[in-house]
Amino acid sequence: MSDVLGYAGKRVIVSGCFSGMGQATAKLLLDLGAEVHGFDYKDVDLPLASFNKVDLRDPASIEAGVAAVGGKVDALFNCAGLPGGGGFPPIDTMKVxxxxxxxxxxxxxxxxxxxxxxxxxxxxxxxxxxxxxPVHMQLLQTQGFQAGLDWCEANADQVAEGYAFSKEAVIVWTQFMGAQLIKKGIRINCSLPSPTQTPMMATFHATSGKEVVDAAAEPLGRYTTAEEQAGPLVLINSDLASVVNGIVLPVDGGFMGGLATGQVDISKMMSAGKKEG
Structure with a gap:
């Protein structure tokens, strides 16, 4: 039972392994004996089996990175991401x-x-x-990177600043693909982190406001760490979670539960958003 999670010898890919949750996930997988292949836009200083510089805004870069890894891949950790709130162009945020x-x-x-x-x-x-x-299903019906990009550019009003819509899209896509991929024996899930202390946090504070971010950190009362977010990612892709599929897992110290039962006051988030708008 020493390898209860089943990662020893498994070949895995981690995108966004330079920093934050992606780096913490890669480190944990290395500790568990996995053969870790990393993708990022920035060079990485980790003892990976391979590293490929990949820009998720460029489909050719993505294809080259995957081709370089080749062979059997047992698990994929999509950890790369950009913050929103105007910190980056909305289309770049959607692309990544x-x-x-x-x-x-x-x-x-x-x-x-x-x-x-x-x-x-x-x-x-x-x-x-x-x-x-219904809007997200229109996006999901697009085939390929360019068709998806064309849809986003034609629906800039829906995309808005990019962050919220892109994360909504990941959630709907995960649930949609769960029913598709499981027939091939492949599971797909996603996590919903609450505010996490990563290099992105400075951008979130600058663009959304610290009060808004802090409100999303209740009832825990603090930001989570990258390591606290990495654990559930590794668990959900492990052999122990063999029939966990198509789920949207809150990793938020109770935010979703508090929201559902009226114990989290989101008026700060709403009022601050109105002031910015």
């Missing part, structure tokens, strides 16, 4: 957080054979997904 993530996944799935696991990082910032399912 959804379009590139989807394209990377579509390139890796054929390498998984009849068994594999995929997990992506969404966000509690994507909670509006259930109100926009």
């Amino acid at each position: 957080n959804f379009l590139g993530t989807r394209h990377l996944t579509e390139q890796v799935v054929p390498l998984m054979g009849n068994k594999g696991a995929i997990v992506s990082i969404a966000s509690t910032g994507g909670l509006g997904w259930s109100r926009r399912i």
Whole structure:
């Protein structure tokens, strides 16, 4: 039972392994004996089996990275992402957080054979997904990176600043693909982190406001760490979670539960958002 999670000798890909949750996830997987292949836009100082510089805004870069890894891939961790709130162009945020993530996944799935696991990082910032399912289904019907990009550019009013819509898209896509991929023996899930102390936090504070971010950190009362977010990602892609599929897992210290039962006051988030708008 020493390898209860089943990662020893498994070949895995981690995108966004330079810093934050992606780096913490890669480190944990290395500790568990996995053969870790990393993708990032920036060079990485980790003892990985391989590292490829991949820009999720560029489908050719994604395809080259996956081709370089080759062989059987057992698990994919989609950890790369950009913050929103105007910190980056909305289309770049959409490319990295959804379009590139989807394209990377579509390139890796054929390498998984009849068994594999995929997990992506969404966000509690994507909670509006259930109100926009018909819109997101239009995006999901697009085939390929360029068609998805064309849809986003034609629907800039829906994309808005990019972050919330991109994370909503990850959530809807995860649930949609769960029913598709499981027939091939492949699971796909996503997590919803609450505010986490990573290099992105400075951008979130600058663009959304510290009061808004702090409100999303209740009832825990603090930001989570990258390591606290990495653990559930590794668990959900492990052998222990063999029939966990198509789920949207809050990793938020009780934010979602508090919200559902009226114990989290989101008026600060709403009023601050109105002031900014």
